[in-house]
Amino acid sequence: MRVNQLHPWPATVEEAQAIQDRLRPQVELTGPASFGLVAGLDVHYHGDDRVRAAVVVLDAATLEVVEQVTAEGRARFPYVPGLFAFRELPALVEALERLKTTPELLVCDGYGVAHPRGFGLACHLGVLTGLPAMGVGKTPFVGEHAPPEAGRGSWTPITLGGETVGRAVRTREGVKPVYVSPGHRVSLETATEQVLRLSPRYRLPEPVRHADHLARHPA
């Protein structure tokens, strides 16, 4: 698929933050409610700064793999909480460009608008591709939330500065919740519905599990 050209690469924390602040107004929090093809994205780190990005496209109805690609690269930015996207973006964009199919939803390993400046990795990828995108985090990052009830499907809001920016969603009975937030062109309601639909069996959504596996053990 075609991805917008990457903006000039930031050399400092201030420049990276400025890019986030400049792109943030482009984020849309409404969009389609259902999707035919859904992509999971993940990045594996190895060595000092080597990264391998993986994108796996699934049929949303059957959860069968339709296409999978990887891309190798280097992390071109230090790890700074809140600027995490700048480590993974180049490799993920390169992998997306290798896709023959065009997914209708990107499920990212990380956060969307539940972010210190309201512009996490899922927002960044959504804006660059123009596709609906959502973030699924494995650990709490920003804001406040109460633990959801133990049953699968229960959730509680994640609030930040009085705003609801995401949800802690229980995808498996009695297992730690995942932290869901919209990235681009999806509502929080749809993101919640999708994470549950895509996680019929494990804590993490199938597309992300496939991407994680592929990034670690490339074909």
Next chain:
DNA sequence: GCGACAG
């Protein structure tokens, strides 16, 4: 000031 902080 200090610690904590998506992956």
Next chain:
DNA sequence: ATCTTGTCGC
């Protein structure tokens, strides 16, 4: 993220 064994449970 990564460095790492065994163990419990479905």
